[in-house]
Amino acid sequence: MAHCLVTGGAGFIGSHLVEGLLRRGHRVRVLDDFATGTPHNLQAVEAQLAREGIPYALEVVEGSILDPQAVAAAMAGIDYVFHQAALPSVAFSLQDPLRSNRVNVEGTLCVLLAARDAGVRRLIYAGSSSAYGDSPELPKREDLPPNPLSPYAVAKLTGEHYCRLFTQLYRLETVTLRYFNVFGPRQNPDSQYAAVIPKFITALLRHEPLPLFGDGLQSRDFTYVDNVVHGNLLAMTAPEVAGQVLNVANGSRTTLRQLIAYLEELTGRRAEVAVLPPRPGDVRHSQADITRAKTLLGFEPLVDVKEGLARTLKYYQQRLAVSPPCT
Numbered sequence: 001m002a003h004c005l006v007t008g009g010a011g012f013i014g015s016h017l018v019e020g021l022l023r024r025g026h027r028v029r030v031l032d033d034f035a036t037g038t039p040h041n042l043q044a045v046e047a048q049l050a051r052e053g054i055p056y057a058l059e060v061v062e063g064s065i066l067d068p069q070a071v072a073a074a075m076a077g078i079d080y081v082f083h084q085a086a087l088p089s090v091a092f093s094l095q096d097p098l099r100s101n102r103v104n105v106e107g108t109l110c111v112l113l114a115a116r117d118a119g120v121r122r123l124i125y126a127g128s129s130s131a132y133g134d135s136p137e138l139p140k141r142e143d144l145p146p147n148p149l150s151p152y153a154v155a156k157l158t159g160e161h162y163c164r165l166f167t168q169l170y171r172l173e174t175v176t177l178r179y180f181n182v183f184g185p186r187q188n189p190d191s192q193y194a195a196v197i198p199k200f201i202t203a204l205l206r207h208e209p210l211p212l213f214g215d216g217l218q219s220r221d222f223t224y225v226d227n228v229v230h231g232n233l234l235a236m237t238a239p240e241v242a243g244q245v246l247n248v249a250n251g252s253r254t255t256l257r258q259l260i261a262y263l264e265e266l267t268g269r270r271a272e273v274a275v276l277p278p279r280p281g282d283v284r285h286s287q288a289d290i291t292r293a294k295t296l297l298g299f300e301p302l303v304d305v306k307e308g309l310a311r312t313l314k315y316y317q318q319r320l321a322v323s324p325p326c327t
């Protein structure tokens, strides 16, 4: 049993990771300032574990990764750090690059320094496929030259460089997992920066038009959140991975038009689509080569896109039945 710190643990991916760690008997501390995450996400995890009679040890600390004292205090006694905290939106970073940079770069540096000083065993960093940008090669291999197209992508890539540097300079073991378009329950559908799958599902369930930026033929390697948790758990203990950058994804790609067709099939509803201009900073196609994660971590995606969509749809159907939208 290890003592783990999950920064951003009240967010979408962070809360699933917290659940995965608690289910395996690890003790978990969360550091989150609730900028985009919410305590409800963790309350939902606790309620689920309690329903299943699974004992757990969870501590939630409200604080910012930009506050060195709060980060140092949160790091006390920690074996493994899962650094998920970020302001994770391309669109937000175009509007407020300074704040995006502050949290995503300075915040990461602050977490790395505290992890180094506390002598943690390993830090696993939530990297992003946005590092690849619009290079034509598909699928994206980790050794392709990066080409970030937004302040968010620059910041996430800078975080990777800092991780590698801390491994080289200070022997702090770090592993970067580059996530590709993660989706699943608890992803916020209502923020102006919401990701496409929660937006499409909730629009469909509310009988509203699905907002589609561009022609819908752009494609993504949509990755169900359980696969990302699986990758993190493997990265925690895998040997010989310090300083590595690894894609964690499904390894396939789906266009937004295909996504809409899947959702129509799953719900039995016909989607009305509102076509909007393409967004600046968006890449055209994205698909991961997951060979390196397979080789070094023994990673295999556990849940495919269609099964992930079915599970996600079920979650929003239950959620919207409980709290219908305000009119």
Ligand SMILES: NC(=O)c1ccc[n+]([C@@H]2O[C@H](COP(=O)([O-])OP(=O)(O)OC[C@H]3O[C@@H](n4cnc5c(N)ncnc54)[C@H](O)[C@@H]3O)[C@@H](O)[C@H]2O)c1
Binding pocket: 007, 008, 009, 010, 011, 012, 013, 014, 031, 032, 033, 034, 035, 036, 037, 038, 063, 064, 065, 066, 083, 084, 085, 086, 087, 088, 103, 107, 126, 127, 128, 129, 156, 178, 179, 180, 181, 182, 183
């Ligand atoms: N969702 C994706 O498809 C995706 C893809 C690639 C990478 N990522 C990365 O995965 C991580 C988690 O993303 P997510 O989708 O769960 O987003 P999220 O917004 O749900 O989670 C981010 C969490 O970080 C917290 N946070 C933000 N600023 C903070 C600060 N200053 N101090 C402490 N906590 C702070 C938020 O409150 C939130 O709980 C991020 O690092 C993101 O860049 C996500």
